[in-house]
Structure formats: C-alpha cells, structure tokens
Amino acid sequence: MDNIIAKNIGVKEGLEKSNRGDFLSRYTNNQWYCFQARQTVYYNVFSSEKLDELDLIKMAKNLIRLAPQLGTGFNGAIKDKPLSDDILKEIVSVKSVQSLDGYPEKFDMIADELFDKTDIPFFRIRAVVREDGKDDLGRQSMISIISTHALIEGADAALLSRSKALSKEIVSTKLKKNSKLQRILYNLTAAILAPLQLIVAEFLVPKKLDANYRALSIKREQIKNISEKLNISQRALVFALASYVLNNRGKGFSKKNINTIYADLDNASPFQTNDDYFNFRMVEMKLKYDDDFITYAKNVELAIKRVEEKNIAKTQALLNAMFATHRKLKKLMPFLYRGRVFRFSGKYHMSLSLLPPQRLFGRLTKGMIEPIYAGTFHPGINMCVFAPGRHYITFNFSVQNRFLKMIADLPILLDKTEQDLN
DSSP states (O other), X not given: OHHHHHHHHSOTTHHHHHTTTOGGGGXXXXXXXXXXXXXXXXXXXXXXXXXXXXXXXXXXXXXXXXXXXXXXXXXXXXXXXXXXXXXXXXXXXXXXXXXXXXXXXXXXXXXXXXXXXOSSOSEEXXXXXXXXXXXXXXXXXXXXXXXXXXXOOHHHHHXXXXXXXXXXXXXXXXXXXXXXXXXXXXXXXXXXXXHXXXXXXXXXXXXXXXXXXXXXXXXXXXXXXXXXHHTSOHHHHHHHHHHHHHHTTTTSSOSSEEEXXXXXXXXXXXXXXXXXXXXXXXXXXXXXXXXXXXXXXXXXXXXXXXXXXXXXXXXXXXXXXXXXXXXXXXXXXXXXXXXGGGGOOTTOSEEEEEOOOOOOOSGGGTTEEEEEEEEEXXXXXOEEEEEEOSSEEEEEEEEOGGGGGGTTHHHHHHHHHHHHHO
C-alpha cells in the first residue's frame, strides 16, 4: 500500500513529510499549481436510493480504497492508519430538500473549505435527499463528490465510475523526454513569463472571484446524428457548441478567432507531455470563428486535425516550466503571490475538455442514475467539460458571470442545426 500511495502522490518521502505539516512538498509542480489555484474536480449524479450519513461514510471508505491518494496528503495523515469515522464525518453531509430541481447547480463548486481546512482529507461527499421519496424520474437523491484537482483528473473519474481502482503508474514516465535544449528553452521562457504574470495579473484579474457553474444534459443520440451529418467528430461538435454560444456572435470573445486550450488524454505521442502524476496534457488551439454555426463547427474539426499533426507536447511542456518557476518564486517571495495570480487565464478565452466515457458499474456507483455531471472548476478560466454517459452527454460550464445567460442558447442552437440538416 505504501508504494501505491507514494506513486499516487509522486514523491516517496511524502507521507513522512505530511506528518510535519508540509503536505504540499509531496506534490509535483502541476499538482502544486492546481492546489494554489484552488481548482476543484466534481462528480455530480442522481441516485435512486435514500442516502444518510452512514451511507456517505461507507462511500468515502470505498472511494479511498479505490483512490488511496484521497486519504492522504493532508496535515496529520498517519502512515498505514485508516481514517477514523470521526474524520470521515467531517467530510460528508446530507441535506433534506423538497425537490431535486436546480441540482447540481445548487451545489457549491468553489468549495473554499477544501483549501482552507488542511487537517482533513481534500475531498467532500455531499448529498441532498428528496423528502417525499422518488420523483417521477425515479430520483430520490443527488450526490456530489468534490476534490482538489491536485489529486484527481478526468481519466480517474472514468475508472471510478466503473468502481475500478486507480493506478498512477503513468505511461508518460516510460516515454521520451523533450531534448535538453528544448527543456532549457522552455525554462528560459518561463523565467521571463512568470514574473510578467505576477505584474499583469494585478491589473487584469478582478479582486473578487467572478465565476459560476452551469450544467446541461443533452442526449448522446442527437450529438451522434448531427456529427455524422456534418461529417465531423463528436468532440469537434461539442467543442464548437460550447465555444460558439459563449462567443455570442463575436461579442463574447472575438469576431475572428477564439483562443482555446483543451485537455488531451491520447498517449499516442512518443514524448512525455506532463509530469509524473497526471495523464492529461493541455494543447493550445485557435478556432476560426464564423457566424454560421455549421461552417464554424467544420472549422473546429479542421483546427483539431491541424494541431494534432504538430508537436502537441509543446503547450504542456511550457506550462510545466511555468509551474516549476512559480513554485520557486513563491518560496522565495511569498508576499508576491495573492489569489489573483492563480486566477490569471493568460491569452486563452476558454478551456475545453472531453472526459472518457462514464459507465456506472459496481459498489461505488450503486443506485446512481444518468446523466453524470462531471468536470473541473477553475476560479479564473472559462471552461466547459463534457462528460459522456451511455445515453446523455453533459456540458459542465464554469464561466464568468457575464456568460451565464448565453448557455441557455445551446439546446436551441442544437435543435436548429438538426432541423437545418434534415
């Protein structure tokens, strides 16, 4: 078990250091940055079962069994000692409600308590339970599992939905690294850009958090049919839908190009593209905007093909160098690092991420019902994470408040496109 946990955290001596209150020393640079940015990941799903505190404690134990890193990494974690029920009670909560309407959006995705309280595990399991039993759709509860992104990623959610244990022996550790010259160039670039980020963030990033969560569920069949008629991938279609509606015919981001960064989970590249903890890599992509949605969707397909014919390791390699530089600078000059630094989105209008298929199976997901609302919430970057299940795909937005009203246009756009193609 020790070796599994050590690999999950990425530093073998991490468990001992956590007992001295130095839990962040266990994290890789990418994990460290995710934690500093207060980036969360969440998994929201309805259940046919009436849940209570004991059910959630049992779920927490099962979750830690499958993902051991969730039970470690906080101040006071003790090697080889299971978490007590008293600690688990602090990370679960149940609330009675008259209706499940408005969920999962009523859940708090910012979850400041995850980052402010460092002496208990960095995840929470929350549930709301309908007072009058099941509704017309057979739903009696909704469960929300939320964690710091420093410990969990999208590929993990797909395994956990199948009640499968995580293995953090990542493929990238067996891949080639970029050349020494390339690594030097990335480090030099980061040494220039990181201090600039500190300055620019002071002027461009709002003092107060300006972001919220919205979710939509769309039938997979509709996405499949439209993508086939357009002769584009389903990934290109959902990327196009989310970015098009937020752009609001050029008034949201740009009338020319939408600058995006997207998460890629394909390990076909021969180069290591992230650190020794995460599988995903971020890829930069510019989308040529067009008022005609069908034209725009085809532009997105072409953009994906073009970018994946190039060196897709480039963006993540530079980000890795940036994370390492910020970590060193913060250690030397912590007074320069306030919350807005980690909410800086750079040149990107939005981030996009398609999760692996979510399939509900096994003890951990007993009683759970599609659709599955899963994704990540970054306090400073407009994002949309797409979670495909068997019958639905959910669009999970975390965006600036000015974009919230535009999201309602997405199902309308989808229906219109379907009609135009028939």
